[in-house]
């Protein structure tokens with residue numbers, strides 16, 4: 001089971017992958033300025049209790065964290081220490097967040113982070129080769145208990161071979177959504193999978209995006225089918241000794 005925890009909302013674009021950011025797309029329909037970050041009413045969700053004293057989020061849940069912003073966004077620096085503290089108080093949950101600001105992690109960490117909270121996974125997002133070559137060397141030297149590479153929205157071919165270290169727990173790739181989505185070429189997905197197989201790193205193709213190029217054709221895929229179509233492509237890879 002999983003829950004979403006969005007402690008704050010809003011962000012500022014930082015790289016090409018942000019061009020059609022879904023936070024901006026959704027906010028535009030309500031004339032909301034996405035660049036003005038605000039705390040959400042669910043800010044303290046992980047430590048909320050029911051009337052009987054039990055946690056609202058029961059033990060064992062996966063908590064998808066900060067998907068209406070970037071957890072390491074500068075505009076949320078004042079609130080992040082409390083967010084870390086809530087994570088620290090709930091070692092019975094598994095938190096995961098994705099970031100395009102991995103270069104900020106060191107200055108944002110709580111004092112007791114050590115080699116990384118064992119129940120927090122961090123996904124470093126890379127959308128093209130330039131961002132992979134900039135962000136992944138930083139990511140690879142950071143103390144993080146669970147490391148994921150998120151290639152999304154994938155807007156170009158990627159060579160990750162020199163970045164696929166033994167502690168990467170998964171590479172996940174997906175195309176871009178939305179009416180202005182840039183196409184994702186299925187050959188890029190095939191190539192990433194091959195790189196992961198060669199490095200013995202798990203791989204998943206989590207969504208096609210709205211425009212997928214395959215065998216020279218561009219296919220338009222409606223939002224509700226983008227995950228299921230990716231699953232049907234059967235591109236996942238797990239090394240034999242993968243325990244999960």
Ligand code: SF4
Pocket residue numbers: 011012013014015017018021022023024068069070100
């Ligand atoms: S970092 Fe994420 S949330 Fe922030 S603008 Fe870019 S895509 Fe949107």
